[in-house]
Amino acid sequence: MKANHQKEQCMVCEEYREEGIRILFSFLCRDCEKEIVDTETNEVMYDYYVKKLKQMNTSKVEL
Template sequence: MEMEKDCTCIICGQEKEQGIRIVSHFICEDCEAEMVRTETEDAKYRFFIGRMKKIGLQKNA
């Protein structure tokens, strides 16, 4: 069984087997779970936003 191409999490930088793929970027299950529990007032929220910018999705105005 071949491991998927680049399973390095864009949030924590660790190589993991389980997670989600958004466009061509991988987010591990642990980071995904932490992201959905993080409140907008939490200092870690800005960290997650910064990492998610790597995906490069742009809103259509």
């Protein structure tokens, strides 16, 4: 029996993907997770990823 996966929008690339991780109220696709992990601090994309990940702290909080 095949599992029914719901696509969610990645907070970094904004694509809809089935596989990834949830962090707080945000979804991070597997591709972006790998890119973030493999990015060195001196690379151009590093600041972009940091900015996107900081948005998790300001996303909706439901109490």
